[in-house]
Amino acid sequence: MNIIEVEDLTTTYNGHTAIKNISFKIEKGEYVCLIGENGSGKSTLIKTIVGINKKDSGKIIKNIPPEKISYLAQNNMIDLNFPATGKEIIMTGVQKHKCLPFYKKEDYKKFADVCKLLNIEDIINKQISDLSGGQRQRIMLARALIRKPDLLILDEPCSGLDVNITKELYNILNKLNKEDGLTIIMATHDLEEIKTIGVRVICLATTVKFDGDIKDWKGEM
Amino acid sequence: MNFLIDLLQYPFIQRALISGIAISLCAALIGVILVLKKYSMIGHGLGEVAFAALALALVLNLPEIYIAIPIVIIASFIILIISQKQGESGDITIALVSAGALAFGVIITSLTNGFNIDVYNYMFGSILTMSTSDVIISVCLSILLVIVYMFFYNRLFMITFDEKYAKVCGINVTFYQFLIALFTALVVVIGMRMMGTLLISSLIVFPAIIAKKLTHSFKGIAVMSVCISILCFLFGLVISSLLNLPTGASIVMVYIGVLLFSSIWKKVIG
Numbered sequence: 001m002n003i004i005e006v007e008d009l010t011t012t013y014n015g016h017t018a019i020k021n022i023s024f025k026i027e028k029g030e031y032v033c034l035i036g037e038n039g040s041g042k043s044t045l046i047k048t049i050v051g052i053n054k055k056d057s058g059k060i061i062k063n064i065p066p067e068k069i070s071y072l073a074q075n076n077m078i079d080l081n082f083p084a085t086g087k088e089i090i091m092t093g094v095q096k097h098k099c100l101p102f103y104k105k106e107d108y109k110k111f112a113d114v115c116k117l118l119n120i121e122d123i124i125n126k127q128i129s130d131l132s133g134g135q136r137q138r139i140m141l142a143r144a145l146i147r148k149p150d151l152l153i154l155d156e157p158c159s160g161l162d163v164n165i166t167k168e169l170y171n172i173l174n175k176l177n178k179e180d181g182l183t184i185i186m187a188t189h190d191l192e193e194i195k196t197i198g199v200r201v202i203c204l205a206t207t208v209k210f211d212g213d214i215k216d217w218k219g220e221m
Numbered sequence: 222m223n224f225l226i227d228l229l230q231y232p233f234i235q236r237a238l239i240s241g242i243a244i245s246l247c248a249a250l251i252g253v254i255l256v257l258k259k260y261s262m263i264g265h266g267l268g269e270v271a272f273a274a275l276a277l278a279l280v281l282n283l284p285e286i287y288i289a290i291p292i293v294i295i296a297s298f299i300i301l302i303i304s305q306k307q308g309e310s311g312d313i314t315i316a317l318v319s320a321g322a323l324a325f326g327v328i329i330t331s332l333t334n335g336f337n338i339d340v341y342n343y344m345f346g347s348i349l350t351m352s353t354s355d356v357i358i359s360v361c362l363s364i365l366l367v368i369v370y371m372f373f374y375n376r377l378f379m380i381t382f383d384e385k386y387a388k389v390c391g392i393n394v395t396f397y398q399f400l401i402a403l404f405t406a407l408v409v410v411i412g413m414r415m416m417g418t419l420l421i422s423s424l425i426v427f428p429a430i431i432a433k434k435l436t437h438s439f440k441g442i443a444v445m446s447v448c449i450s451i452l453c454f455l456f457g458l459v460i461s462s463l464l465n466l467p468t469g470a471s472i473v474m475v476y477i478g479v480l481l482f483s484s485i486w487k488k489v490i491g
Contacts, residue, residue: 050389071389082257082382084439092379092386127437143386 002063003028003151003183004049009058011041011048018044020206022058026185028150031177033194033214034187036204042187043074045204046155049185062151070149072140074156078128086124086131086139090114093146114142118172134165141169145176152176154186158193166190170197228462237348237415237468240356241454243363244412248424249450250370251404253443256429257381262312263300264422266319267409270296272418273326275343280333285343286358289410296322297402305398346417346469348458359411366404370443373397378439416469424450427476434483453479 002025009022019041026032034042047053049060050071062069070093094107115121118138128136137157144152154173158166170193176182188194194201194214201217203210210217228234248264255263271289278288296318303314330340342350370377379387380397388394405425412421432445457472464471 052385066391083433083437083442
């Protein structure tokens with residue numbers, strides 16, 4: 001079953017065409033990486049899919065409900081001095097239809113599960129400004145995972161992070177894909193990491209230049 | 222102490238106390254969102270718009286508050302829309318709108334009676350002249366704001382922290398932005414009687430800035446801002462009564478004192 005279908009998608013960003021006539025389909029359980037040089041349209045495509053950017057033309061068909069889709073932005077996209085604890089941030093992930101500042105028992109259960117999965121129990125009560133880049137990104141990943149999504153969309157989640165933290169995050173994502181069947185779409189520059197995992201890559205340069213298994217991809221970015 | 226107890230016997234002090242606490246509470250709650258979203262100057266900008274609206278109301282001999290409320294609400298929406306649609310930063314839009322409004326207000330005022338006592342009172346505040354209807358309006362506003370803030374707490378937090386993520390989650394970000402703009406406008410108009418159009422922004426920004434220094438969670442800042450705001454108001458009111466100083470300016474001086482103390486405290490404690 002196709003979890004998402006993109007048909008002839010074109011998006012303009014800051015006055016220029018960032019992506020043009022993009023088409024692909026992603027099946028449930030696939031691990032797909034969007035690669036390409038800076039300015040190739042990876043982030044624009046991700047943001048168009050999740051609804052942050054408006055498309056000019058084309059179709060995006062999502063065959064799952066919105067609450068089963070989650071999103072993780074780049075590491076540097078949040079206000080680092082914002083006064084909020086890791087716990088406060090993670091809990092916003094379960095709040096799709098809830099307003100009041102109260103949580104159900106099942107929400108706390110999900111919270112405990114995701115903290116254990118990402119090994120962040122000891123940092124959840126700290127302010128985000130007191131955390132390292134890797135710890136912060138694990139908190140943001142926890143926020144994305146607490147709603148138990150079927151589709152996780154990530155926009156260069158490891159940019160600015162050191163090699164060890166990057167490896168750790170890739171291991172977590174790989175485990176979620178292989179063991180839990182989580183569908184992943186990720187814009188990335190980390191070719192070495194994704195080569196070891198073995199994923200489908202879509203290489204962008206405004207249009208799709210390559211779409212297939214990373215083992216078959218010979219090009220340079 | 223006897224002096225303070227005697228003061229509380231006067232109806233105008235009772236009215237000032239009730240409406241001052243209500244307005245301080247509202248300003249503190251809305252201020253947390255504005256300060257953290259880096260819209261600190263919106264209170265100042267809307268204060269200038271309120272001044273222009275008041276000048277117009279005085280010239281047309283119409284009830285000030287009923288003219289100011291719709292004009293300031295429209296101005297806050299305009300600031301929001303221009304900031305979003307045209308990609309201008311919030312501060313630039315606020316500067317443009319407030320400068321235009323102030324110029325309009327000054328021209329209107331100078332073409333008529335000049336800076337008479339009514340205009341002066343609205344520019345610098347006159348909490349002791351608040352009427353019973355002012356008290357009712359400010360108490361109703363504070364009750365409404367607390368209910369809305371509580372009910373939409375999680376969504377307001379999401380939008381304040383990470384607007385894009387809120388959008389991805391399917392939350393109607395624009396609706397909540399307009400809600401914030403609406404309450405900001407109401408707080409500015411109702412609070413200007415207490416603080417004056419020139420000082421109303423201090424009531425909005427100081428409590429959140431001080432609370433941000435003392436606590437590290439969003440919920441903590443919201444609660445602490447309200448406490449700081451009400452305590453500083455009470456302390457400012459007492460000082461102004463004892464020393465016969467303008468109330469709005471006294472409250473601002475108390476805020477500055479508390480801000481300095483909290484900055485030193487943070488440096489010492491870490």
